[in-house]
Amino acid sequence: xxxxxxxxxxxxxxIGKQRPNLEPEVFNGIKDDLxxxxxxxxxxxxxMSKRSKLTDAELFDAFPKQKxxxxxxxxxAEGLEKSIDQPxxxxxxxxxxxxxxxxxxxQPKFATPAxxxxxxxxxxxxxxxxxxxGYYGKEKGRCRFPSLHLIPPTIGLxxxxxxxxxx
Numbered sequence: 011x012x013x014x015x016x017x018x019x020x021x022x023x024x025i026g027k028q029r030p031n032l033e034p035e036v037f038n039g040i041k042d043d044l045x046x047x048x049x050x051x052x053x054x055x056x057x058m059s060k061r062s063k064l065t066d067a068e069l070f071d072a073f074p075k076q077k078x079x080x081x082x083x084x085x086x087a088e089g090l091e092k093s094i095d096q097p098x099x100x101x102x103x104x105x106x107x108x109x110x111x112x113x114x115x116x117q118p119k120f121a122t123p124a125x126x127x128x129x130x131x132x133x134x135x136x137x138x139x140x141x142x143x144g145y146y147g148k149e150k151g152r153c154r155f156p157s158l159h160l161i162p163p164t165i166g167l168x169x170x171x172x173x174x175x176x177x
Contacts, residue, residue, distance in 0.1 A: 012062065012064070012066070012069055013102065013106050013132050014052075015047050015052055015066060015069055015070075016069070016106075016110075017105065017106055017109050018043075018044065018047055019044055019047065019048070020109045020110070020112075020113045021109065022040050022041075022043075022044045023113070024112070024113075025040060026040065047066070048067070048070050049067060050065055050066035050067030050068075051066070052066050073122060073124045073125055074122075074124055076122035076123050076124055077122070078118055078119050078120065078121045078122050079121060079122070079123065080114075080118040080121050082121050082122075082123065082126040083111060083114045083115060083118070083121050083126070085126055085130060086107050086110055086111050086114075086126065086129050086130065086133065087107065087111060089107070089129070089130045089133040089134065090103060090104065090107040090133055092133070092134070092137050093133065093136040093137045093139070096141050097141045097142060098136040098137075098139040098140070098141060099136060099139045099140070099141075099142070100141070100142045102136070103133065103136035103139075106129075106132060106133070107129070107133055110129045114126075
């Protein structure tokens with residue numbers, strides 16, 4: 011679940027960049043939420059998983075000083091190839107990898123061996139995961155789907171956005 015924390019920072023950065031005229035209240039809300047994530051006050055990490063080796067705040071400790079190598083970024087897509095045969099964890103394998111690639115392409119100074127290795131370790135966690143799961147409230151709880159299939163898009167959705175449903 012900790013992959014959500016890094017993804018939230020990347021998404022927050024791109025929202026701010028793509029929408030420079032956000033209302034100050036919206037911008038400050040995003041900034042405050044991301045500050046809580048960095049400060050270790052999220053619902054993920056050690057609070058959520060007893061198997062977690064790091065606290066949320068430790069996930070944002072400085073990486074070792076290493077020379078960036080932009081050529082390492084392609085390795086993230088190569089790492090994704092091992093789990094791209096189907097959606098994994100409701101598509102999080104693709105979501106996390108694509109956010110990482112986009113961020114590192116824009117900020118190649120962060121494409122160090124340690125950073126890319128961490129992303130590849132995250133990608134490897136998806137290799138044996140089920141296609142889908144989700145939390146459906148207290149009554150149903152968390153449901154896991156052994157397979158998913160695409161159905162034609164509903165009215166109003168472009169063809170590029172089919173709906174994924176449990177099989």
